[in-house]
Amino acid sequence: MWIRSVPYDDADDELRRHYDRQRETLGEVTEMTLAxxxxxxxxxxxxxxxxxxxxxxxxxxxxxxxxIGFVTSALNGTVHCMSQVTVKLRADGFSDExxxxxxxxxxxxxxxxxESEAALLRYTIDLTTRPGEIGEGDVTALRQAGFxxxxxxxxxxxxxxxxxxxxxxxxxxxxxxxxxxxxxxDAIPAD
Numbered sequence: 001m002w003i004r005s006v007p008y009d010d011a012d013d014e015l016r017r018h019y020d021r022q023r024e025t026l027g028e029v030t031e032m033t034l035a036x037x038x039x040x041x042x043x044x045x046x047x048x049x050x051x052x053x054x055x056x057x058x059x060x061x062x063x064x065x066x067x068i069g070f071v072t073s074a075l076n077g078t079v080h081c082m083s084q085v086t087v088k089l090r091a092d093g094f095s096d097e098x099x100x101x102x103x104x105x106x107x108x109x110x111x112x113x114x115e116s117e118a119a120l121l122r123y124t125i126d127l128t129t130r131p132g133e134i135g136e137g138d139v140t141a142l143r144q145a146g147f148x149x150x151x152x153x154x155x156x157x158x159x160x161x162x163x164x165x166x167x168x169x170x171x172x173x174x175x176x177x178x179x180x181x182x183x184x185x186d187a188i189p190a191d
Contacts, residue, residue, distance in 0.1 A: 014044070
C-alpha cells in the first residue's frame with residue numbers, strides 16, 4: 001500500500017472498535033480496512049456499507065452477488081478484489097475455466113449462464129463501463145429477467161460498491177492476491 005496505515009497496537013478507541021469488529025469474524029484486519037485507518041470514521045462507514053450491500057434482503061443469491069462483484073472487479077482490473085471473489089465463485093461451483101472466461105470476456109461468459117444471471121452480468125458490464133449511458137431500459141431488462149425492484153436495487157448497490165472499492169484498492173496500491181484458503185464469506189462484517 002502506498003500510504004501509511006495505523007497498526008492495531010497504535011489504534012485509538014474508535015479505530016480499535018472497528019478493527020476488533022473485523023477481527024471477531026475474520027481473525028485479522030484487512031488491507032482495505034487498514035487503507036482507511038488514518039480516518040476511523042471512514043473505516044466505520046466502509047464496514048457498514050459492506051455489511052449493508054452484502055446483506056440486502058432481496059431475492060439475489062450469493063452466487064449472483066459474487067458474479068456481479070467478480071465481473072465488476074475484472075472490468076476494473078482489480079486483481080486484489082478479483083482474487084477474493086474467486087474464492088467465493090469456487091465455493092459456488094464455478095470451474096477455473098468459467099472464472100477465467102468471466103474475467104477476460106464477461107459478455108461471452110454471460111451467454112453460457114441462465115438468462116437471469118446473464119441479465120445481471122449485462123447490467124453490471126454496462127454500469128461499470130458506461131455508467132452515464134444507463135437508462136430505464138436497462139432496469140426494465142432486469143425486470144423482464146425476473147428481478148423485482150429490491151433485487152434490482154441490490155444488484156445496483158453491489159456493483160456500485162465494488163466500483164468504489166476497486167478505486168480505493170487501485171488508487172492506494174493494494175496489490176496483494178488473496179490466499180485461496182481465505183475465508184472470504186467470514187470477511188463480511190457482522191451487523
